[in-house]
Amino acid sequence: MVTARGILQALRADPAGRIGLFGLVILVFLSAGSTRLAPHAPDAFVGPILAPPGRFHLLGTNGLGQDILSQVLAGCRISLTVAVTVGFTGTALGFLAGAAAGFHPKRLGVFIMRVVDGLMAVPRLPLIILLAVFLRPRLVNVIGVLVFLSWPGVARTIRAQVLSVRERDYLRFVRFSGGGFLYVLRYHLWRELLPLLLAKAAAVAGHAVLAEAGLSFLGLGDPTLKSWGTMIRSCLDYPGILWTPAWSWWLLPPSFMVSLALLSFTLIGYGLDGVFKREAAG
């Protein structure tokens, strides 16, 4: 029986999974305490411009005299919000669609897979940019676009799994005794595929963080929020900044944080993938 606790234990036993979990715990801690830990508001002008890290500003200030540490913490909250919402919603939608397509492979399945193939054939980043330009630049819209683009990949994997799982003897028996789609979904597929779902959720969350950072970097994110991508953009846009020492405390913290978030999600996904493969192998 696969339980959430068992998966967590297996993940902690895996070296990659352990490092990933550790990174994620740090991120969750930072974003949960972001309002309490941050010395200033992320968009308040609180000091001299481009002040190096010191007693008053632990990570220095940017070109507008805003506190870098506060911005990094605020960005952590935004990225994690995007990661969690997109990760869960996208995976849940993909799971439902994929399971339905695998369970009714004839008409419904063919229809769903056509939609999935179509959505996956369109280039991702250009489509994200196109949608982000024409919708209003708000965080909700960014999240919506990312969810819309993330479910097909999950659905494709889940469908392949469901197609093989549904032919097992016990599931044949369940269906034969009158267990419908929702019953099988809730009592069998869910437990059977939980590690895979979590691995997919981690991968989707990682892609979402990357896409959000990229969009903010292009200036298509929510203009009222200070996300990591926005920080990197504004640093590179500051004239001549790269020839002064200031880039090191302005550019490096958000770069490091984005990479840490992506690394954590990649490693967790990698570890969970291993767990699923071991489960499947018996």
Add this chain to the structure above:
Amino acid sequence: MIRYVSKRLAGCIAVFLAALCLNFLLPRLVPGNPIQDLTSGVGSVAVALDPEAMAVISRYYGLDRPLLDQFRSSMAGMLRGDLGYSIQYRTAVSELLKERFPWTLLLTLSGLVLSFMAALVLGARGGSGHGTQWWVLTPAIVLESIPPFVLGSLLLVFLGVHGGFFPLGGGSTPFSALTGVRKLMDLAHHAALPVLVLAASSFFSFYLVVRSSTSMVRNEPYVLMAHLKGLPERTIRTRYVLRTALLPVVTFFGLRLANSAGGAILVEVVFGYPGIGRLTYEAVLGHDYALLQGCFLTFTLWVLGVNFITDCLYAALDPRVKEA
């Protein structure tokens, strides 16, 4: 084979048509309209137009006609190769795309080939059962985790600004009038950093695919037979294992090639490289919607085309596909 190919082709065309419709409908579905944007949008000077002037403008651009009618004329224009007019560059969108596309092609192709070669050399060894290659895997995972635009910015700072080894942006030295080998060297010099970034970002997944593919083939009976015959390890690796193991890698190369064009957008922006990605960004900045849509269509066409060719190539290489 022909049936398979025509089926794939039909799928591609369907997706392309859907993309065309999306491209047409999206700006018309969202709130606001171009005339509003013209008079009070971001970046435009606010002018008050009376309703009659607005009606004249909207008639001039054909925005008062029925939607289906507009769709028909825009499709007809597209068939003639007319993608509209860029308000920013004041030229036809198709001209701009034609001029910028080779740059993106140069960047993505060289980046992919570079990481493909590295993955092949390292991955074919890794599949030989010496356990996990942590010395390759760890840096590969870390490199994969740094977003390409961040890696690009960091390399730009370290190697470009402070090291002074590479130019800071652009595709070639302007006003230089170089010829022959010197010109090629100049192009390579400018492309080096972006290519390196693109290669680094796709290396990890390439490596994984090559490794799992080779380790799968390695357990086949015919490889064991080759070992028993006493063939040298080198021959087995290249002639026996790699040849079969390359099949899934070909598909994967196509997949990455298709996706990399979009992924290059951010890298091109960082390095100010004159490709389609940067053009997309400039279109976004300048509210140049016709140009933006042209870029999107180019990307779609590129992805669909590459996917189609990959499928055909795969079918030609692997006899099992034809029967399906």
